Amino acid sequence: DFNNSLAAILGRAQLLRRQTQDEALVRNLEIIQTAAEDAAATVRRIQTFARKSPAKEFEMLDVSSLLNDAVEITRTRWQNEARLRGLDYEVTLKADSGQYTVGSASELREVFVNLIVNAVDAMPAGGKLSIGCEREGSRLRLQFADTGTGMPEDVRQKIFDPFFTTKGAQGTGLGLSVSYSIIERHEGSISVVSELGAGTVFTIDLPAAEVSAEVPAAPIDDTQVRSLSILVIDDEPAVRETLAEMLEVMGHRVLLAESGQSALQTLAGNNCDLVFTDLAMPEMDGWETTREIRKRWPDMNVVLVTGYGTGTLAPAGEDRLVNGIIGKPFDFSQISQTITSVLAQPVLENAGT
DSSP states (O other), X not given: OHHHHHHHHHHXXXXXXXXXXXXXXXXXXXXXXXXXXXXXXXXXXXXXXXXXXXXXXXXXXXXXXXXXXXHHHXXXXXXXXXXXXXXXXXXXXXEOTTOEEEEOHHHHHHHHHHHHHHHHHXXXXXXXXXXXXXXXXXXXXXXXXXXXXXXXXXXXXXXXXXXXXXXXGGOOSOHHHHHHHHHHHTTOEEEEEEETTTEEEEXXXXXXXXXXXXXXXXXXXXXXXXXXXXXXXXXXXXXXXXXXXXXXXXXXXXXXXSSHHHHHHHHHHSOOSEXXXXXXXXXXXXHHHHHHHHHXXXXXXXXXXXXXXXXXXXXXXXXXXXXXXXXXXXXXXXXXXXXXXXXXXXXXXXXXX
C-alpha cells in the first residue's frame, strides 16, 4: 500500500515537472520527488531487514547537497506549520560545497531529516538550529546544534536504543536507532552532547572521499524506443493511471485493465507489444495473469510491477516467466530502461511451462 501511494506521488511529480517551466514550481516538485524516493528507500530497507539483503552499491555523494536537501524537505515543518502556530525557528546551514563521502544518498538524507525533525521537536517554543559540515583531514565532521530543552544524562545514554522514545504515543523510537545503524554502515560514528535546559548537539563523523573526474552518463532519451502498444494492469486506479500517463508522455499507446480477467479480454481484442502487470491483485495475481497470457500469446513481452522491489523471486521453476521486473515507485528512467531491455531480449520460448 505504501509503495502504491508513493508510485502515484512520484509519477505525478515527474509528469508535472515535464509540463512546467516555472523555476519555483520545478524546485518544489524536485523536493516532492526526492522525499518520495527516500520514503521508498526506507520502505525497501524495512522489507529487506529480516532477509539481510546485500546493500546497494554506494556512490560518490556531495554531503553539503544532501544537507541542503534535508533542510528543504523539512522546511514545511519548521517554517510554514510553525508560523501557523505562532512559533519562530531559525535553521542555518554552513557547509562548503565539494565535501564528499561515499554512501547511499537516501540513507544519509534520512539521517539528516531525522536530526532536523528531532531538533524542532526539542524546541517547542521555537529556537535555533545550526547545521555545519567541515573537513578534518580524512574525515568529515557534521554538527546539528539546537537551542532546545536538552535532555538529562539517563535519557542521553538511551537515545540510540531501538524503540526508546520521549515522545510518547507519537514516537516510534526507531528514528535515531536507524540513524545510528546507517552511520555505522557508512563507516562513521554519531554522538550526542546535551544538557538539560541548554540544548543538544549531535555530531556525525564520516570518511571523506576524493572526487575523480568522470564523464557523466548520457541522459536517457525516451524517444529512442519506437512507439508501442502497451497494456497496463493494476487494481489500484491511481497507480494504473499514473503509469499510463507516463507511458503516453513517452509516446506509447496505452490500454488499461483493472484485473487479470479484464486484461485477457483486452488482449483478445487488441494487438499489444508489451504488458505491465501489477503483482499483488485480487483473484488473479501478476504471476497467474502472466501464465494465462503466456498460454494464449507465448511471444508477449510481460513486465511485472511490484511494491516488493526488483529482487522479487519468481515461483519455483518459472524464472523466465516474465521479461522484467520493475519496483514501485518507478520513474521515467526506470520505465525507459526496462522497455529498452525487454525489447532487446530474445523471445521467451515455453516460458510458462
